[in-house]
Each structure stands twice: as C-alpha cells, then as structure tokens.
Amino acid sequence: xxxxxxxxxxxxxxxxxxxxxxxxxxxxxxxxxxxxxxxxxxxxxxxxxxxxxxxxxxxxxxxxxxxxxxxxxxxxxxxxxxxxxxxxxxxxxxxxxxxxxxxxxxxxxxxxxxxxxxxxxxxxxxxxx
Amino acid sequence: xxxxxxxxxxxxxxxxxxxxxxxxxxxxxxxxxxxxxxxxxxxxxxxxxxxxxxxxxxxxxxxxxxxxxxxxxxxxxxxxxxxxxxxxxxxxxxxxxxxxxxxxxxxxxxxxxxxxxxxxxxxxxxxxx
DNA sequence: AATTTAATTGCAAATAATTATCAATAGCAT
DNA sequence: ATGCTATTGATAATTATTTGCAATTAAATT
Numbered sequence: 151x152x153x154x155x156x157x158x159x160x161x162x163x164x165x166x167x168x169x170x171x172x173x174x175x176x177x178x179x180x181x182x183x184x185x186x187x188x189x190x191x192x193x194x195x196x197x198x199x200x201x202x203x204x205x206x207x208x209x210x211x212x213x214x215x216x217x218x219x220x221x222x223x224x225x226x227x228x229x230x231x232x233x234x235x236x237x238x239x240x241x242x243x244x245x246x247x248x249x250x251x252x253x254x255x256x257x258x259x260x261x262x263x264x265x266x267x268x269x270x271x272x273x274x275x276x277x278x279x
Numbered sequence: 280x281x282x283x284x285x286x287x288x289x290x291x292x293x294x295x296x297x298x299x300x301x302x303x304x305x306x307x308x309x310x311x312x313x314x315x316x317x318x319x320x321x322x323x324x325x326x327x328x329x330x331x332x333x334x335x336x337x338x339x340x341x342x343x344x345x346x347x348x349x350x351x352x353x354x355x356x357x358x359x360x361x362x363x364x365x366x367x368x369x370x371x372x373x374x375x376x377x378x379x380x381x382x383x384x385x386x387x388x389x390x391x392x393x394x395x396x397x398x399x400x401x402x403x404x405x406x407x408x
Numbered sequence: 409a410a411t412t413t414a415a416t417t418g419c420a421a422a423t424a425a426t427t428a429t430c431a432a433t434a435g436c437a438t
Numbered sequence: 439a440t441g442c443t444a445t446t447g448a449t450a451a452t453t454a455t456t457t458g459c460a461a462t463t464a465a466a467t468t
Contacts, residue, residue, distance in 0.1 A: 158415055158464050180454075194418045199455065201416095215346040217397055220454060233391060244385055256373055256400065262362060264402040268346055271385065273393040287435050287444055309425075323447045328426065330445095349425060 157208065162193050166201040170211050171225045176232070176241035178220035216241070217270045233271035237278035244271060286337065291322050295330040299340050300354045305361070305370035307349035345370070346399050362400035366407035373400060 157163075169186050170177070177185070183198040202223055206213035212224040214232060222241055231244040246269070253264040286292075298315050299306070306314070312327040331352055335342035341353040343361060351370055360373040375398070382393040 155415070156465085160416065160464070162417070178454090192418090196419080196456075197417060217344040217346065217399075221347075233385070233393065235391075236394070242389075242391075245389070246381070246385055252375070252398075253400065256362070256375055260374070261405040262364075262371075262400075262402050263408060264362065264400050265365070266402070267398060267400045269381075269396060269398050270346075271382065271391075271393050271396045273391050273395075276390040279392060284444070285436090289435070289445065291446075307425090321447090325427080325448080326446060 157204065162197050163201045163205070165190055165193060166198055167205055167210055170202070170205070170223050174225070176214065176222045176224055178216075178222045180220065182223065214241070215268070217272070231269040231271070233273060233275075235275040235278055236272055237274055240275060242275065244269075286333065291326050292330045292334070294319055294322060295327055296334055296339055299331070299334070299352050303354070305343065305351045305353055307345075307351045309349060311352065343370070344397070346401070360398040360400070362402060362404075364404040364407055365401055366403055369404060371404065373398075 165186055166182065169182055173182070173185065179199050179202055180195075182202065183193075183195050186193050186198060187195075202211070202213070205211045206223065209227060212227045212229075213221065214224055215221045216234065218234075219239065226243070229248050231246050231248075232241050233244050234241050249267075249269075253267060256262060256264055294315055295311065298311055302311070302314065308328050308331055309324075311331065312322075312324050315322050315327060316324075331340070331342070334340045335352065338356060341356045341358075342350060343353055344350045345363065347363075348368065355372070358377045360375050360377075361370050362373050363370050378396075378398075382396060385391060385393055
C-alpha cells in the first residue's frame with residue numbers, strides 16, 4: 151500500500167508559497183531562494199528546493215521543467231504552455247489553448263499511457279528584438 | 280561579420296557520429312560516451328560532449344533537450360516529437376505529425392519571434408505497464 | 409497539557425550533467 | 439613540408455539540485 155505522509159504547515163513552507171504567488175515572472179528555484187533570503191535569511195536553500203517540490207505535488211504551484219537550464223515555477227496552476235526567450239532567458243505564458251485531445255490520439259496508436267505533455271516554444275521576446 | 284569556423288574531420292568526430300547513427304534508442308551524452316569508450320578508450324568524455332554539440336549544430340544528428348534529466352540525441356534529423364517513460368526513462372518517437380503552423384499562430388498574437396518548439400509527452404511505455 | 413511521532417529543517421557534502429581551461433596535438437590549405 | 443588553428447585529453451569548475459543526518463518542531467495521541 152501507499153505510505154501516505156501528511157504535510158505540515160511550517161513557517162518556511164508558508165513563506166515559499168507566498169513568495170511564488172507574489173512572483174508573476176516564472177522564477178526558478180534559485181530566484182525564489184534569493185528573494186526569500188533577503189527578508190528571511192534563516193531559510194536555507196535546500197528548504198526552498200524541497201518546499202517548491204512539495205507545493206507542486208500538492209498542486210498549489212505549477213512546476214515547469216524547462217528544456218534547458220533551470221526548472222521554473224508558476225503561481226498559475228491551470229495547465230498552459232510557455233515560451234522561453236533565447237536572449238534574456240525569460241519565460242512567458244503562451245495563449246495557445248491547452249490541447250486536451252492531443253494525448254488520446256497517440257494513446258490509441260501506440261499503447262502508451264500518456265499522462266501529460268509540455269509544449270515549450272523557443273524564440274525572441276519583443277523586448278529583445 | 281560572422282566568424283565562420285571550418286570543421287575538421289577528426290577520427291573522434293567520425294566515431295561519435297557513427298556511434299549515434301548506430302544507436303536507435305535516443306541515447307544521452309553519457310550513454311554515447313560509455314558505448315564509445317568500450318571500443319575506443321582513448322576518446323575522452325569532453326570530446327564526446329563537444330562533438331555531439333557540433334554534430335547537432337551541423338545538422339548531422341538531432342539534439343533533444345529533455346524536460347528532465349540529461350539531454351538526448353537522435354540519428355533521425357527530421358523534426359518530430361518524443362515521449363519519455365516515467366518508469367524506465369526511455370525516450371521514444373511519437374508519430375504525431377509535426378505542427379508546422381503552431382508557431383505562426385502565436386507569432387501574430389504576441390510579437391514574439393518564434394523559432395522552434397518542442398512537445399514532450401510523459402507517461403508509461405507498453406513494456407512498463 | 410504533557411508526551412509521543414514523524415515530518416521538516418539547516419548545514420554541508422554529494423551528485424549529475426555539462427562546460428571551461430589550457431597545453432599539446434593534428435587536420436588541412438598553401 | 440610549413441604554418442595556422444580547430445581539436446583533443448585531462449582535469450577543474452560550474453550549474454542545478456539532492457541527500458545525509460542530527461536537531462527541531464508541527465500535529466497526533468495520550
């Protein structure tokens with residue numbers, strides 16, 4: 151059976167969640183840590199990494215594994231796609247509707263159980279042009 | 280002006296290219312290195328990494344940055360999508376037609392210059408079910 | 409409220425994947 | 439053959455993240 155472990159509502163976890171929810175620009179773990187450590191130098195980097203992971207598993211934030219470089223996190227938990235600027239490295243939302251049916255197509259064809267998909271675009275943002 | 284540098288046809292580069300072309304299962308850089316070092320212990324790991332990058336830039340192999348873990352490489356250079364099994368970690372081709380028009384849609388909307396896109400599915404392969 | 413318990417923390421060290429450094433080597437054009 | 443410079447090997451450095459572990463602390467159980 152699955153060992154279920156219950157989450158605790160620690161000060162550090164609340165700080166991490168609140169910080170991500172106040173950052174609208176898809177920060178990576180280290181950026182979240184930098185932001186936090188200015189106001190709460192007591193919080194360690196490992197704790198930030200651990201809590202980002204836990205919060206993402208709880209569904210309170212969205213974990214976006216990037217195609218290159220550091221993974222980033224998003225306060226917006228609705229599934230959506232992203233574009234990464236190859237010049238500034240910034241990650242932005244893409245207003246392409248979520249392709250709900252794209253998985254089932256392949257599912258039938260190949261015998262895979264498909265659980266999720268990511269689309270990451272690469273290009274240059276307006277500011278960097 | 281662009282400094283153009285001419286590639287040399289070294290023994291090591293030939294070995295790396297040939298090895299990737301004989302591996303049909305989307306190996307990552309380290310796996311390519313392991314394979315090579317059995318038959319050619321003289322080739323260093325850095326050289327394998329460097330040549331994989333150069334060969335991908337030359338268009339002789341395809342570089343697939345993965346959403347998690349190590350990037351992998353593909354002898355099949357035609358653009359196509361992949362699925363990664365979350366149990367065995369294997370990467371497989373997906374027979375979804377390449378979405379040529381998906382970029383231009385967003386292009387118009389947002390002012391981005393979109394250069395490429397990746398779709399990576401996640402799930403469980405037939406063998407791991 | 410006191411006690412038990414197990415999740416969580418901080419710190420440092422470990423890991424994984426890749427890149428940089430740099431002197432030595434070796435393709436290739438002349 | 440000579441010279442230029444891309445490339446190599448070995449190792450150190452970097453980047454992003456995870457882990458080990460003793461100490462701490464939130465929450466369940468007396």
